[in-house]
Amino acid sequence: MTVKAYGTLAGDKLLEPIEISRRATGAHDVQIDIAYCGICHSDLHQARGEWAGTQFPCVPGHEIVGRVAAVGAHVSSFKPGDLVGIGCIVDSCKHCEECEVGLENYCDDMVGTYNFPTADEPGYTLGGYSQQIVVHERYVLRIRHSEEQLAAVAPLLCAGITTYSPLRHWQAGPGKKVGIVGIGGLGHMGIKLAHAMGAHVVAFTTSESKREAAKALGADEVVVSRNIDEMAAHIKSFDLIVNTVAAPHNLDAFLTLLKRDATMTMVGAPASPHSSPNVLNMIMKRRSIAGSMIGGIAETQEMLDFCAEHNIVSDIELIRAEQINASYERMLNSDVKYRFVIDIATLAT
Numbered sequence: 001m002t003v004k005a006y007g008t009l010a011g012d013k014l015l016e017p018i019e020i021s022r023r024a025t026g027a028h029d030v031q032i033d034i035a036y037c038g039i040c041h042s043d044l045h046q047a048r049g050e051w052a053g054t055q056f057p058c059v060p061g062h063e064i065v066g067r068v069a070a071v072g073a074h075v076s077s078f079k080p081g082d083l084v085g086i087g088c089i090v091d092s093c094k095h096c097e098e099c100e101v102g103l104e105n106y107c108d109d110m111v112g113t114y115n116f117p118t119a120d121e122p123g124y125t126l127g128g129y130s131q132q133i134v135v136h137e138r139y140v141l142r143i144r145h146s147e148e149q150l151a152a153v154a155p156l157l158c159a160g161i162t163t164y165s166p167l168r169h170w171q172a173g174p175g176k177k178v179g180i181v182g183i184g185g186l187g188h189m190g191i192k193l194a195h196a197m198g199a200h201v202v203a204f205t206t207s208e209s210k211r212e213a214a215k216a217l218g219a220d221e222v223v224v225s226r227n228i229d230e231m232a233a234h235i236k237s238f239d240l241i242v243n244t245v246a247a248p249h250n251l252d253a254f255l256t257l258l259k260r261d262a263t264m265t266m267v268g269a270p271a272s273p274h275s276s277p278n279v280l281n282m283i284m285k286r287r288s289i290a291g292s293m294i295g296g297i298a299e300t301q302e303m304l305d306f307c308a309e310h311n312i313v314s315d316i317e318l319i320r321a322e323q324i325n326a327s328y329e330r331m332l333n334s335d336v337k338y339r340f341v342i343d344i345a346t347l348a349t
């Protein structure tokens with residue numbers, strides 16, 4: 001089946017309309033008509049070849065929502081018309097230690113939604129900036145939000161789970177002081193989720209213009225991280241910091257804000273490395289720097305259900321497909337509140 005998509009032919013080229021093929025719906029597959037797809041900063045890193053190994057043409061997109069169009073003969077948990085989502089994972093080995101416990105995100109053979117090897121044409125996966133996708137039922141998520149909220153649900157599939165998972169793992173909740181660094185797509189979800197979990201939330205931003213907006217998202221306090229005095233007021237006080245920044249920066253400035261035994265979890269994945277932190281800042285208070293990658297399928301479903309129950313969606317700016325390139329530039333300039341979402345219907349017009 002041939003479908004319309006938006007992709008790029010090389011790292012230094014703009015995205016443009018292209019046609020791609022999708023596999024026939026297998027016995028365990030769900031065929032999905034994509035309604036909306038969010039734009040993650042990872043899409044930009046990948047489309048521009050900033051991370052090693054991008055294959056071209058590249059069709060990004062792993063914040064996918066839509067309706068089931070058809071299901072394979074052995075699929076019993078989904079039916080045509082259901083509202084569903086696809087996040088960053090479309091396959092994994094299904095039997096390793098990680099898959100057994102629902103941590104497919106850490107399976108060595110995890111297949112990401114785009115740019116990962118697959119038997120399908122053209123030999124690697126193509127993402128959600130496209131009209132349809134066909135995915136094994138194990139990796140399909142159920143959406144319990146209302147139809148009207150659907151576009152704003154899309155970013156939960158990556159930005160939502162990528163912040164939810166470390167907040168749960170490091171037990172954000174009542175009595176905990178949690179910092180969220182960078183108020184972009186991931187960071188704004190981190191603020192909403194940590195707030196809903198009952199933590200005291202402090203947002204760190206480089207953008208003075210986001211100070212008031214961050215409070216509206218649920219931050220109890222906002223720190224402009226370029227202001228040394230504002231930073232110093234929070235020294236040795238955090239139980240957890242989730243760092244979403246997409247560019248190299250000074251990690252010591254945040255490490256020193258952690259309490260004894262506390263952790264800063266890195267989720268931002270800049271194209272070039274951070275300079276090494278001063279290990280003394282870890283040694284002195286037994287502090288840790290950790291990392292976290294998206295979340296498993298069961299946890300992604302748990303996050304979607306948590307968000308439906310607490311009426312949490314992303315704050316989005318809905319765009320047409322031909323605005324994707326301009327949106328990438330605006331995202332680079334931190335000029336988005338807080339996620340661009342593509343109206344996939346505009347691919348056809």
Ligand code: NAP
Pocket residue numbers: 039040041042043045158159162181182183184185186187204205206207210244245246247248249266267268269270292293294331332334338
């Ligand atoms: P985004 O929307 O562009 O947000 C990143 C934010 O970081 C910006 O809005 C800005 O916030 C801050 N920032 C940007 N440049 C900065 C700089 N030079 N110094 C300090 N702060 C800066 O990006 P995103 O979609 O949230 O993604 C963030 C990162 O996470 C990307 O690297 C992405 O690839 C990665 N990611 C990782 C995972 C994972 O599984 N670990 C999953 C998805 C994405 P302020 O204006 O508030 O400062």
Ligand code: ZN
Pocket residue numbers: 040041042043062158159
């Ligand atoms: Zn993403």
